[in-house]
Amino acid sequence: MSTLLECRDLVCGYDKPLLQDVNLTVGAHEIVVLLGGSGCGKSTLLRTITGLLPPLSGQVLVFGESLYDLAPEERNQLLRRTGTAFQQDALFGSMSVGENIALPLRELTKLPQSMIKEMVRMKLGLVGLGGFESRLPTQLSGGQRKRAALARATILDPQLVFCDEPSAGLDPVVAASIDETLVQFRDTLGITLVVVTHVIESVRAIADRAVVLAGGRVCAAGTIAELEASTAPEVYGFFHRVPVAPHATPTTRTITRGIT
Amino acid sequence: MPPELATSVERDGRAAVVRLEGDLVVPTARALYTQLQDIARRRDVRSIVIDFARVGRIDSSGVAAVSLVGQQAKRSGRTLELRELGEHHRAAFAMSPRKVEEPPAEPPPTSFEALGDSMIATWDGAKALTSIVKDTTYQGVLVAGRRKQLPAGSVASQLFEMGFNGLFIVSLLAFLIGMTMGFQGVTQLERFGAGVFVADMLGLSMVRELAPLMTAIIITGRTGAAIAAELGTMKVRSEIDALATMGIDPNRFLILPRLLAITIAGPALTLIAMFVGMLGGMLVTSLALDLPAIAYWGRIAESVTLGDFAHGLIKAVLFSWIIAISGSHFGMRATGDPSSVGHATTRTVVVSVLSIILVDAAFATITTIAGGGP
Ligand SMILES: Nc1ncnc2c1ncn2[C@@H]1O[C@H](COP(=O)(O)OP(=O)(O)OP(=O)(O)O)[C@@H](O)[C@H]1O
Ligand SMILES: [Mg+2]
Numbered sequence: 107m108s109t110l111l112e113c114r115d116l117v118c119g120y121d122k123p124l125l126q127d128v129n130l131t132v133g134a135h136e137i138v139v140l141l142g143g144s145g146c147g148k149s150t151l152l153r154t155i156t157g158l159l160p161p162l163s164g165q166v167l168v169f170g171e172s173l174y175d176l177a178p179e180e181r182n183q184l185l186r187r188t189g190t191a192f193q194q195d196a197l198f199g200s201m202s203v204g205e206n207i208a209l210p211l212r213e214l215t216k217l218p219q220s221m222i223k224e225m226v227r228m229k230l231g232l233v234g235l236g237g238f239e240s241r242l243p244t245q246l247s248g249g250q251r252k253r254a255a256l257a258r259a260t261i262l263d264p265q266l267v268f269c270d271e272p273s274a275g276l277d278p279v280v281a282a283s284i285d286e287t288l289v290q291f292r293d294t295l296g297i298t299l300v301v302v303t304h305v306i307e308s309v310r311a312i313a314d315r316a317v318v319l320a321g322g323r324v325c326a327a328g329t330i331a332e333l334e335a336s337t338a339p340e341v342y343g344f345f346h347r348v349p350v351a352p353h354a355t356p357t358t359r360t361i362t363r364g365i366t
Numbered sequence: 367m368p369p370e371l372a373t374s375v376e377r378d379g380r381a382a383v384v385r386l387e388g389d390l391v392v393p394t395a396r397a398l399y400t401q402l403q404d405i406a407r408r409r410d411v412r413s414i415v416i417d418f419a420r421v422g423r424i425d426s427s428g429v430a431a432v433s434l435v436g437q438q439a440k441r442s443g444r445t446l447e448l449r450e451l452g453e454h455h456r457a458a459f460a461m462s463p464r465k466v467e468e469p470p471a472e473p474p475p476t477s478f479e480a481l482g483d484s485m486i487a488t489w490d491g492a493k494a495l496t497s498i499v500k501d502t503t504y505q506g507v508l509v510a511g512r513r514k515q516l517p518a519g520s521v522a523s524q525l526f527e528m529g530f531n532g533l534f535i536v537s538l539l540a541f542l543i544g545m546t547m548g549f550q551g552v553t554q555l556e557r558f559g560a561g562v563f564v565a566d567m568l569g570l571s572m573v574r575e576l577a578p579l580m581t582a583i584i585i586t587g588r589t590g591a592a593i594a595a596e597l598g599t600m601k602v603r604s605e606i607d608a609l610a611t612m613g614i615d616p617n618r619f620l621i622l623p624r625l626l627a628i629t630i631a632g633p634a635l636t637l638i639a640m641f642v643g644m645l646g647g648m649l650v651t652s653l654a655l656d657l658p659a660i661a662y663w664g665r666i667a668e669s670v671t672l673g674d675f676a677h678g679l680i681k682a683v684l685f686s687w688i689i690a691i692s693g694s695h696f697g698m699r700a701t702g703d704p705s706s707v708g709h710a711t712t713r714t715v716v717v718s719v720l721s722i723i724l725v726d727a728a729f730a731t732i733t734t735i736a737g738g739g740p
Contacts (some may be wrong), residue, residue, distance in 0.1 A: 156611045182613035192609040210612050211621070213517065258608075268611075280664040 108134050109257070110266050110298050111155065116164035118147070118154040123162055125151055127323050132266075133341050137292055137299045137312050141344055142319035149193055151319070155300070156268055157181055176272055186214055189259035193302075195251040197243040197258070203230070203260070204239030207258045214262065229257045233287055235327065249276040251261035253284065254269045260291060269301045273308050285311045306345060318344065369393055369423070373401060380412040385487035387420040390428030400433035406439045406446075412571040414439060416489035420421035423456045432459075495695050498617065502625060502694075505618035516623055524541050528589045529634055536584055541641035543576060544568065544646025551647070553652045565665035570646035577639040579676045579726055585632060586718040590689040593624055597697025598707035606698070621694045625687070632686025633679045635664045640678065677733065684725055689718045 109131050117129035126148040132138045140148050153159040155166055157173050166173040168184055176184065192346050197206050204226050211222045230236055233253040243251055252272055259267055272288065273281035291297040303309060309316060309330065314332055318326040320340035326333060334345050342348070373390035382405050388394065393488060416432065435444040467631060496708070508514040551564035597620060600606050609616050644666060653656045696710040698715070 134643075153607075158607050158610060178615070182615065186613035188611070190608070192604050192608060194604050196608040198605050198608075199603065201598070210614070214612070214613050301662055 109298065110134055110168070111169075112165075112167040113155070114165040114167065115151045116154065116166060117162040118150055118159065118164075119162055120159075123243050123322070125319065125322055125324075127290050128164070130317055130324065130327065132300055134265075134298055135292060135296055136314040137288065137301060137315040139158075139302060139309050140300065140319060143307065143317050144304070145170070146319050147322070148319060152190075152270055152300070153235070153300060154239075156187055156188065164202040165176045165184070166226055186262065187257065187266065189262065189264040189267045191252070191255045191267070191272060192276075195255040197251060199243055202242055202244065203235070203254050204216075206243065206254065207330060208260070209264050210349045213290040225261065226257075227257075229261055230254075234283060249284075251281040252276070253287070256284070256287065263297070265296060265298060265301045267297050269299060271302055273302075273303060273305055278307075281305060281308060282311070288312050304344075306347065342354050347360055371398060373398065375405065378415075378516075380410060382408070382411045382413075382534060383414055383415045383417060385417045385420070390424040390426060390431075392427045395425075395427035395431045398428075399434065402431065402432035402435040403438065406435055406444060411444065412449065413445040413688065415449055417449045418452065418455050420457065421452070424455055424580060426458070426461070427456050429461070430637070444642040447526035456519040473582075491695075491699070494699060495691070498621065498695050498698065500613070501617045504622050505615055505622050506625075509618065509622065514618060516626075517619055520619075520623035521626050525631055526624050527592075530629050530637055532584065532588050532631070533638065535588070535636045537583055537642045538638050539580060539584065539648040540572075540577060543580060544572065544643035544648075545650050546648030547571065547576070547643075548647035548654075552650060557654075561651075561659075562657070562665060563656060564647065564651050565657070566663045566669040569644055569670040570674060572643040573640050573674045573678045573728075574645070575642055575678075578636050578685060579722070580680040581632070581636045581639045581682065582689065582722050583719060585628070585635065585686065586689050586715055586722070588649035589628060589631075589658045590693040590714045590718050592689060593693030594697040594700075594710040595692060595707055598700035598710040601698060601700045602704060602707060603675045606702070616698075621690075622675045624694065628690045629683060630685040632689075633682040637675075640675075665714075677729075681726065681729055684729075685722050688721045688725065689714075692718045692721070 111130075113128045113130050117123045117126050118128070119125065128151065130138075140149050140151065150159065154161050154167075155173075157166075160174055163290070165175075169187065171184060173179075173181060173184065204223075207226045207229060208222050211217055211225060217225075221271040226239065227236070232239060233256055235250060235253055235257065238250070238254070240248070243254065246254060254259075256269065256272060259269070268276070269288070273284045276284070288299055288301065289312055292299060299312075300310075301312065313330050315327065315329050317324055318333065318341050326336060326338055326341045326346070328336075333341050335343060367388035369391050373387075374381045374385045376385070383404065384405065386398070390398065402414070403418075405411060414635075420664075431608060432448070439446045444531060448455075502615060505514065509516055530658035545729070547568055548564060550562060551567050555561050555563055555567070596605070600620070606616050606620075609619055647663045651662055652659060693714045696713045697707075698707040700710045
C-alpha cells in the first residue's frame with residue numbers, strides 16, 4: 107500500500123511545542139481519525155500537515171515530498187492534490203455557495219463555465235445540498251455550511267482530504283449523513299481521508315485506523331478494534347466515555363497535560 | 367417580592383455571632399458582604415460565627431461572600447465558623463472548590479524584556495511587510511508574464527468600488543477646497559492689487575500639493591480601511607488559510623488586484639480632484655474679481671506645466687501604494703478575534719496618513735533642493 111502522508115519526528119506548536127515526536131503514516135484509500143481531548147493540538151497538527159504552520163522540527167511528507175522543503179510554487183502544486191475542510195467552515199463570505207465551491211475549479215483549471223457549473227451541481231448533490239448554489243454562506247445552517255465546505259474541499263477530486271471536526275455540533279442524523287458521505291468518498295472516489303473528530307460514534311462509523319493524541323504526543327495508534335480493547339487510560343476514556351479509566355491510574359502529568 | 371435578608375449581630379466575649387434571616391442571593395449578598403467585612407475588621411473580634419438556621423436560599427454570590435470573608439478572617443488570624451447549616455447550604459458550599467490550583471503565572475516581563483518583545487514584534491512586522499511587498503511583486507511579474515492569471519473580473523470590481531464610488535466625495539471635497547482657497551487668495555492678493563494671480567496660485571497648489579494629498583487621505587479612509595477590514599475578516603474566518611490550502615496564492619488572489627486597481631484609481635481621482643478644485647476656485651474668482659473663465663484658465667495654462675501635473679500624479683501613485691500595502695499588511699496580520707480587525711483598520715489609517723505626509727514632505731524637500739523650485 108502506498109503512503110500518501112507521513113510525519114517524521116514532527117514537533118508542532120506555536121511558540122512552544124504542543125505536540126512532540128509525532129510519527130504517523132497514512133496509506134491510500136483509508137480513513138484515519140485523529141482523536142484527542144479539546145485543546146490537545148489536533149487542529150494544530152492539521153495546520154502543520156496542510157502547510158499552514160511550519161513545524162518546529164521534523165518533516166511532513168505529502169505524496170512522498172517534504173512539504174516544507176519545497177519552493178512555494180511547488181508546494182502549491184502539491185497542495186492542489188489535497189483538500190482541506192476547516193473546523194470553522196472558512197467559506198468565503200462574499201461569495202455564494204456555488205461560487206465558493208467553483209473557486210478551485212475556476213482558479214486552478216481551464217474548464218469551461220458550463221462544466222464547472224455541472225460539477226458544482228453534482229458535488230452539492232453528493233453532500234445533500236442540491237439547489238443551494240445561489241445562497242450565501244450566512245444563509246445556511248451550521249451543518250449545511252460544514253457540508254458545503256466539504257464539497258469545496260473535494261471539488262478537485264483530491265487524493266487526500268483533511269477534515270477538521272466535520273460533524274461536531276451537529277444533530278446525530280446530519281452527523282451520520284456526513285459520516286456516510288466521507289465513507290462514500292473513500293469507497294466510490296478512492297479518496298484518502300484524515301479526519302479530526304471526538305464524536306466516538308463517528309469514529310466507529312468511519313475510521314479504518316485512529317491516532318490518539320494526549321499529553322503532547324501520540325499515545326496510541328491502531329485499528330479501531332485494537333483501540334477499543336486498549337486499557338491505556340487516555341484511550342479507554344475516549345472509547346468508553348469515562349472521565350478517568352477505572353483500572354489504571356494515569357500519572358497526573360498525563361492528565362494535566364492532556365487537558366491543558 | 368424581592369428577596370430580603372435581615373442580620374443581627376450579638377457579641378459573645380470576643381466572638382461575634384451573626385444571625386441571618388432570609389435569602390442569601392445576588393440582591394442581598396453585597397450588603398451582607400460589606401457588613402461581614404466590617405465585623406471581620408473589628409479589633410475586639412477574634413472569631414466570627416454565622417448562624418444559618420433561618421437562611422432560606424443561598425446562591426453562588428452568597429457562597430462567594432462568605433468564603434471571601436473566611437479568607438480575609440484567616441489572613442488576619444481570626445476564625446470563621448458556620449453554624450446550623452442546612453442540607454442545601456452544605457451542598458452549595460461544597461460546590462466551591464477548597465483550593466483552586468492556579469496555573470503558575472508567567473512572571474510579568476521586566477522592562478528590559480518588554481523592550482525586547484516590542485523590538486521583536488517590530489522586527490516581525492517589518493519582515494512581514496517586506497515579504498508581502500516581495501511576494502506581491504513576484505506574483506505581479508508572473509501575471510505580467512502571462513504565467514499566472516488574476517481572478518476574473520477582480521480588478522474591474524475593485525476599480526469600480528475604489529474609483530467610481532469614491533468619485534462624488536473626492537469631487538465634492540476638491541470643489542469646496544478650491545472655493546476656500548479662492549476666497550483666501552482673493553482677499554489676500556486683492557490688497558496688493560494682484561487679484562489675477564489667484565489663478566496661478568490655485569492651479570499650482572491644487573495640482574502639486576492639495577489634490578494629491580487630499581485625495582490620498584480620502585482614499586485612506588475609504589479604501590485603505592476597507593482593504594484592512596476585508597482581509598482582516600477573511601484572515602479571522604480562516605478564509606485566507608482556505609486559499610492557501612487550495613494552493614492559491616493569497617497575494618495574487620487578494621492583494622494584487624487591489625494594488626492594481628488603486629494604482630489606476632488613485633491617480634485618476636487625483637486628476638479629477640485637480641480640475642474640480644480649480645473649478646471651485648474659478649467660481650469664486652469669477653464672482654469676486656469679474657475674471658472671465660477664459661482668462662482664468664488661460665492664466666492656469668500659462669503657469670501650470672505638464673511637469674507640475676507629473677509631480678502631482680507621481681505622488682498620487684506613491685500614496686496609493688502606501689495605502690494599499692499598509693491596508694494589506696495590517697489586514698493580513700489580524701489574528702483570531704474580531705477586535706483585531708478593528709485594530710487593523712485603525713492602524714492602516716494612522717500609518718497611511720502619517721507615511722503619506724512624510725513622503726509628501728520628503729518629496730517637497732527633494733524637488734526644492736534639486737532646483738525645481740516649489
Ligand atoms: N494561534 C494560536 N497561537 C497560540 N496558541 C494557539 C493558537 N491556536 C491555538 N492555540 C493553542 O494550542 C492548543 C491546541 O489548539 P488546537 O486548536 O490544536 O486544539 P484542538 O485539539 O483542535 O481542540 P478542539 O478539539 O477544541 O478543536 C490550545 O491550547 C490553544 O489554546
Ligand atoms: Mg480543533
